[in-house]
Amino acid sequence: MLTRLSRPRALAVSAVPVLALFVVAAFAPLPFSLAQPGLTANVLGRQDGKPVITISGAPTRKTTGQLRMTTIVATGPSAEVDLGDVVDSWFRTDRAVMPREAVYPSGGSDAEIEQYNVEQMEKSQSIATTAALHYLRKDPDEVKVTLELADVGGPSAGLLFSLGIIDKLDGDGSGADLTGGRNIAGTGTITADGKVGAVGGVALKTQAAKRDGATVFLVPRAECADARSELPAGLRLIPVTTLEGTVSALRALRTGGSVPSC
Numbered sequence: 229m230l231t232r233l234s235r236p237r238a239l240a241v242s243a244v245p246v247l248a249l250f251v252v253a254a255f256a257p258l259p260f261s262l263a264q265p266g267l268t269a270n271v272l273g274r275q276d277g278k279p280v281i282t283i284s285g286a287p288t289r290k291t292t293g294q295l296r297m298t299t300i301v302a303t304g305p306s307a308e309v310d311l312g313d314v315v316d317s318w319f320r321t322d323r324a325v326m327p328r329e330a331v332y333p334s335g336g337s338d339a340e341i342e343q344y345n346v347e348q349m350e351k352s353q354s355i356a357t358t359a360a361l362h363y364l365r366k367d368p369d370e371v372k373v374t375l376e377l378a379d380v381g382g383p384s385a386g387l388l389f390s391l392g393i394i395d396k397l398d399g400d401g402s403g404a405d406l407t408g409g410r411n412i413a414g415t416g417t418i419t420a421d422g423k424v425g426a427v428g429g430v431a432l433k434t435q436a437a438k439r440d441g442a443t444v445f446l447v448p449r450a451e452c453a454d455a456r457s458e459l460p461a462g463l464r465l466i467p468v469t470t471l472e473g474t475v476s477a478l479r480a481l482r483t484g485g486s487v488p489s490c
Contacts, residue, residue, distance in 0.1 A: 260327060261332070262324070264300065264323050265439065266432075267299055267301075268298045268437060269296065270296050271388050271391075272295050272392050273294065288396045292407070292409045293405050293411065294412065295413075297384075297389070298436050298437050305328065348382050349382060349383065349385070352382070355419065356393070359421070360397075361393070362420065363472060364397055364398055384416065387474065394406060400478065410444055413433075413437030414437075416448045423469070423471075424469055426448045430455045431455060431457050433445075434458065443462065443464060444464045445466070446468050446474060447467055465490040
């Protein structure tokens with residue numbers, strides 16, 4: 229026989245399994261990674277004593293200013309994250325809770341995933357070189373570019389690598405620095421034909437950029453809303469979709485022209 233319970237009785241009975249669920253969730257590992265602002269690196273400078281960008285086969289120019297690629301640091305793919313970790317990070321602006329599969333490819337060991345991220349970085353560097361030399365109409369068979377950046381994985385530095393190569397070879401095209409002497413940070417993947425792609429973790433990367441002295445942040449246009457959500461005071465966002473458009477925006481920033489905004 230089905231009988232209707234009074235509301236107080238129903239709440240009392242249903243509270244038992246709900247409470248048990250929360251107790252289990254509090255101690256069970258959850259499929260999330262916790263992320264925070266990571267390192268930034270000036271691709272025009274040196275990292276661990278070595279130039280990030282080395283070019284041979286074409287004259288290079290001295291640069292001023294900085295082009296800083298940005299990163300996030302996330303808990304490892306096999307790290308256990310429980311409900312307490314999630315709740316603590318949820319209410320902090322310098323932390324983010326991200327689905328683990330959004331941070332790491334599934335189905336591999338920690339070593340395999342680390343190797344995958346290294347391969348993605350190496351592929352990104354090769355594509356960034358191609359995009360920069362294509363933009364400058366230079367022959368890749370004549371110009372050799374070596375990129376060195378240890379302990380960083382993934383493809384999200386592609387745009388900044390391309391900009392660094394362009395600045396070292398050509399500046400803004402009129403003899404001035406692409407940066408205009410500023411500390412400029414950013415993120416974004418790059419394709420060989422110069423299209424900028426979204427990357428994730430942008431709100432944390434803006435915090436890393438501000439921490440390390442940047443005043444301008446280049447963000448894939450599709451991620452403007454995310455970048456604005458926790459934007460540090462004094463950091464200017466410039467949305468970008470292509471390498472050519474990014475160079476044009478930086479040139480306008482230097483000369484006082486019209487610069488796109490989020």
